[in-house]
Each structure stands twice: as C-alpha cells, then as structure tokens.
Amino acid sequence: EVQLVESGGGLVQPGGSLRLSCAASGFTFSSYDMHWVRQATGKGLEWVSAIGTAGDTYYPGSVKGRFTISRENAKNSLYLQMNSLRAGDTAVYYCARGRTGGFDYWGQGTLVTVSS
Amino acid sequence: SYVLTQPPSVSVAPGQTARITCGGNNIGSKSVHWYQQKPGQAPVLVVYDDSDRPSGIPERFSGSNSGNTATLTISRVEAGDEADYYCQVWDSSSDHPRVFGGGTKLTVL
Numbered sequence: 001e002v003q004l005v006e007s008g009g010g011l012v013q014p015g016g017s018l019r020l021s022c023a024a025s026g027f028t029f030s031s032y033d034m035h036w037v038r039q040a041t042g043k044g045l046e047w048v049s050a051i052g053t054a055g056d057t058y059y060p061g062s063v064k065g066r067f068t069i070s071r072e073n074a075k076n077s078l079y080l081q082m083n084s085l086r087a088g089d090t091a092v093y094y095c096a097r098g099r100t101g102g103f104d105y106w107g108q109g110t111l112v113t114v115s116s
Numbered sequence: 117s118y119v120l121t122q123p124p125s126v127s128v129a130p131g132q133t134a135r136i137t138c139g140g141n142n143i144g145s146k147s148v149h150w151y152q153q154k155p156g157q158a159p160v161l162v163v164y165d166d167s168d169r170p171s172g173i174p175e176r177f178s179g180s181n182s183g184n185t186a187t188l189t190i191s192r193v194e195a196g197d198e199a200d201y202y203c204q205v206w207d208s209s210s211d212h213p214r215v216f217g218g219g220t221k222l223t224v225l
Contacts, residue, residue: 035214045151045159045202047214058213094158100165101206101214102149106158 002026002105004095009110016085020110022078022095030073033098036080038091039109046091049080050098063089085114118207120217127223134190136220138203141184146205148186150179153219154199162201163188190222198224 008020020036036048049069050058057069068081078095090113096103121139128134138148148166151159161170163179166186176191190197203217 037214044219045204045216047216050214099161101147102161102164102204103151103159104161104164104170106160108158 002097004097004105004107006093006095006107006110009093009112011113011115012085013116014086014114016114017081017083018085018112020080020082020093020095020112022080022107024076024078024095024097027097029071029076034069034071034078035096035098035103036067036069036078037094037096037103037106038089038112039094040088040091043091048093051078082112085112087114090114117210118205118215120203120205120215122201122203122217122220124218125221125223127225128190128193129225130193130195132193134193134197134222136188136190136201136203136222138186138188138217139184140186140205143184143186143205144182146181146207148179148181149204150177150188151202151204152197152199153202159202193222193224195224198222 003025005023012018033052035050038048051069066084070079092109092111094109095107097105150163152162153159162173162177166181167179178189180187200219202219
C-alpha cells in the first residue's frame with residue numbers, strides 16, 4: 001500500500017525557515033517524480049515544487065529562490081526547505097507522487113502557519 | 117501562465133447525473149486529471165489522462181476532453197459524492213507547469 005506521511009509543519013515567524021519531510025512507503029520511491037502541493041484554508045490547490053528521478057527540480061515563480069525541494073532515495077524521503085517565509089505561505093502542504101503530469105497518491109498534509 | 121476555469125458550484129439530486137466543467141485554451145490538446153477532496157481530507161485522484169479511472173474508483177466517474185472544455189461526469193450521484201472537485205493539467209510550456217482549476221463544490225440536494 002502506498003503511503004506518504006508528511007511532518008515538520010508548525011508556527012513560524014515571517015522571514016523564518018522551516019523544513020518539511022515526507023516519508024514514503026509501499027512503492028519504489030526512486031522511480032517516481034515527487035511533488036509538494038499546498039492549500040490555504042478555504043482555498044484551492046497550488047503546486048509548489050517538483051523533483052524528478054534524476055534530481056532535477058522545478059518551482060513556480062511564487063516560491064522560486066525561497067523554497068528548495070530535495071530527496072534522499074536511500075531513506076525513501078522527500079524534503080522541502082522553506083526560507084524567507086511570508087504570511088501568504090500559510091497553508092497545508094501535501095506531498096504527492098507524480099504520474100503522467102498528475103498526482104496519483106497524496107499524503108494527509110502538514111500545516112504551516114506563518115505569523116508573528 | 118495557463119488558466120483553468122471551473123464553476124464554483126454544481127448542485128444535483130441523488131440518482132441524477134452531475135457534470136463539472138473545466139475550461140482552458142485548447143485544453144483538448146492536454147491531458148486532464150480530476151481530484152475529489154472531501155472536507156478535512158487530502159485530494160484523491162478520480163480520473164487521469166482525460167478519461168481513465170484509477171483502481172478503486174467507481175465506474176460512475178468518467179471524463180471527457182475536447183476543444184476548450186474538459187468534463188467530469190458523475191452518474192447516479194450519491195450523498196457520499198459531495199465534495200470539492202479540481203481539474204489539473206500539465207502545461208509543459210509554462211513556468212508553472214502543474215496548473216489546477218479553482219475547484220467546484222458539488223452539493224447533493
């Protein structure tokens with residue numbers, strides 16, 4: 001059974017940093033692109049970052065230069081380093097497995113709150 | 117960047133058919149994926165590559181895509197289908213390649 005479990009969310013002040021983790025199991029982690037998708041309370045879904053099987057990374061303009069996605073295949077783990085956080089980054093962050101341009105499995109999410 | 121437009125809400129009586137649209141410029145040339153999200157839960161993929169269903173998704177869920185509109189069709193709607201539904205595409209030419217629609221709230225009357 002595919003499982004994705006996020007951790008690392010919490011309350012952080014504006015300008016601060018946070019590192020999210022996603023533990024994967026039930027599939028060959030190294031063979032899949034992986035993504036982070038976020039959702040502000042009461043809002044829609046927003047893709048945040050992607051990492052390919054070769055370690056290539058992709059970001060939208062809203063987080064480029066502030067967020068860094070990485071993976072550690074030996075530990076079946078995905079990470080998101082978030083720096084220079086803003087109030088607008090407040091959201092539930094989901095880890096998701098990539099599949100032909102979409103996402104076939106999602107974790108339950110971890111809440112990030114940026115507030116003073 | 118590429119924009120996907122969904123109606124904010126759709127209402128349907130139990131047993132009827134719900135159709136949720138997703139509009140985009142020449143969306144018929146792209147693969148469309150649909151997600152169901154119930155309150156407090158993570159999204160679940162219900163249709164991928166326009167019209168394919170993941171294992172475990174009922175046959176009542178189907179999709180189509182042509183021209184400037186993709187459609188998620190839910191036949192014989194049940195109370196348990198009440199949720200938010202999001203369409204999504206991969207726009208390889210964009211700097212924001214994974215694009216979501218704004219979501220549609222399906223209400224079962």
